[in-house]
């Protein structure tokens with residue numbers, strides 16, 4: 001990542017009382033656990049995870065289906081709602097997400113931390129146009145409205161490889177293909193100029209060709225913006241292609257962390 005872009009980014013998102021030390025990780029899970037409240041007890045699903053992401057780093061999380069990859073990050077970003085009990089800390093440049101007010105965490109999600117999920121059609125709102133959904137993110141996270149928001153939405157669509165942006169902004173998710181909707185999700189994630197993108201199986205629902213295109217797009221955006229990446233997948237090949245380092249999860253635990261090259265060779 002370029003030092004220039006990193007300083008612009010951090011000044012665009014001032015967080016009172018948290019000046020990151022030079023070698024402090026951007027994002028860290030510290031003894032993080034997640035349990036679901038059942039009738040009379042808590043069922044633990046994530047058993048104490050320690051992970052850290054440096055500024056601009058790409059970290060892959062792989063593991064078989066059901067091992068807790070999604071739950072870890074959904075709970076870390078406090079997206080699971082009631083009935084979920086977590087312990088440990090989730091530190092973003094030293095600030096603990098688990099103790100932030102609802103208002104603060106809402107600004108972090110889609111702001112400093114961008115999110116994309118497996119199935120774009122279920123994450124996009126079916127009754128709002130693409131333009132309205134990108135506009136919402138631009139208003140909330142960057143205070144852009146009117147002409148400025150429109151121009152930025154067009155730039156974002158262009159950035160994610162969607163042609164004919166003016167027309168696309170007026171369309172609804174059902175009028176776009178799955179790959180196109182995933183590009184829209186990425187545009188929405190980029191609208192807040194995130195320091196890190198958490199992408200949970202972002203290509204699993206897509207055809208192989210489209211999958212490769214979306215991975216290329218994520219790689220290009222990282223190269224240009226210096227954004228960090230947490231890429232979650234059950235597919236080691238997908239993760240190895242984009243990530244510097246890979247953490248392997250099994251049954252709610254991290255069982256191994258290694259440079260991508262070393263894991264692939266083994």
Ligand SMILES: Nc1ncnc2c1ncn2[C@@H]1O[C@H](COP(=O)(O)OP(=O)(O)O)[C@@H](O)[C@H]1O
Nearest residue numbers: 036043045063064065066067068069070071072
């Ligand atoms: N709302 C829920 N209530 C209870 N258990 C859940 C809930 N959501 C997920 N789980 C369980 O948590 C475990 C991890 O799920 P998940 O994180 O989705 O796995 P994956 O690694 O495939 O993303 C699974 O055993 C799943 O059954």
Ligand SMILES: [Mg+2]
Nearest residue numbers: 069070071201
């Ligand atoms: Mg999952």
